[in-house]
Amino acid sequence: DAKTTQPTSMDCAEGRAANLPCNHSTISGNEYVYWYRQIHSQGPQYIIHGLKNNETNEMASLIITEDRKSSTLILPHATLRDTAVYYCIVRVASGSARQLTFGSGTQLTVLP
Amino acid sequence: DSGVTQTPKHLITATGQRVTLRCSPRSGDLSVYWYQQSLDQGLQFLIQYYNGEERAKGNILERFSAQQFPDLHSELNLSSLELGDSALYFCASSTGGAGSPLHFGNGTRLTVT
Numbered sequence: 001d002a003k004t005t006q007p008t009s010m011d012c013a014e015g016r017a018a019n020l021p022c023n024h025s026t027i028s029g030n031e032y033v034y035w036y037r038q039i040h041s042q043g044p045q046y047i048i049h050g051l052k053n054n055e056t057n058e059m060a061s062l063i064i065t066e067d068r069k070s071s072t073l074i075l076p077h078a079t080l081r082d083t084a085v086y087y088c089i090v091r092v093a094s095g096s097a098r099q100l101t102f103g104s105g106t107q108l109t110v111l112p
Numbered sequence: 113d114s115g116v117t118q119t120p121k122h123l124i125t126a127t128g129q130r131v132t133l134r135c136s137p138r139s140g141d142l143s144v145y146w147y148q149q150s151l152d153q154g155l156q157f158l159i160q161y162y163n164g165e166e167r168a169k170g171n172i173l174e175r176f177s178a179q180q181f182p183d184l185h186s187e188l189n190l191s192s193l194e195l196g197d198s199a200l201y202f203c204a205s206s207t208g209g210a211g212s213p214l215h216f217g218n219g220t221r222l223t224v225t
Binding site for chain 1: 114116145154155157160168170200202204210211213214215216217218219221
């Protein structure tokens with residue numbers, strides 16, 4: 001699975017959009033991009049994933065560049081409850097879903 | 113709520129003992145994954161089962177074992193416990209289909225004294 005690079009930490013003002021970048025320059029054509037978050041000591045929470053196209057759900061939007069070498073997770077209106085560690089993970093799509101490998105992630109702090 | 117249920121939520125035991133952690137996957141999910149998260153480390157993948165069969169192994173110690181039963185629930189057995197085994201243990205499940213995301217439970221916090 002391709003390696004990802006994320007900033008160690010970011011701050012965002014409450015009510016503003018939080019844009020979390022992720023670099024995955026070695027991604028291959030059959031690898032998905034997944035985003036998870038972990039609020040202190042809770043289980044990682046699935047947010048969104050995508051292969052090539054931009055994706056949106058009730059939680060967030062995922063913007064993947066045309067060359068697929070980077071992506072951005074967008075939380076449109078950040079709240080204090082969005083403070084968490086956010087993980088960007090790349091994984092091969094296979095017939096038998098494989099495990100996710102978590103890195104260090106980005107600590108997002110939403111400020112009042 | 114992810115739909116993945118883990119029991120117990122907390123477990124305190126002594127060194128040398130054996131414990132069993134239980135996981136019920138989301139309805140319809142065939143794959144179960146176990147992860148360990150220690151205080152000073154990230155999430156470490158331990159093992160994966162798919163429809164009752166072991167599918168992948170990660171950094172799982174020989175003192176640890178797991179299985180997935182016909183009803184698809186899974187158990188992680190930890191034996192000869194050491195202080196360093198104190199950690200959060202998470203279970204996740206997925207449908208097993210290509211690209212399917214994992215959904216995590218809220219974990220079992222194990223404290224070895």
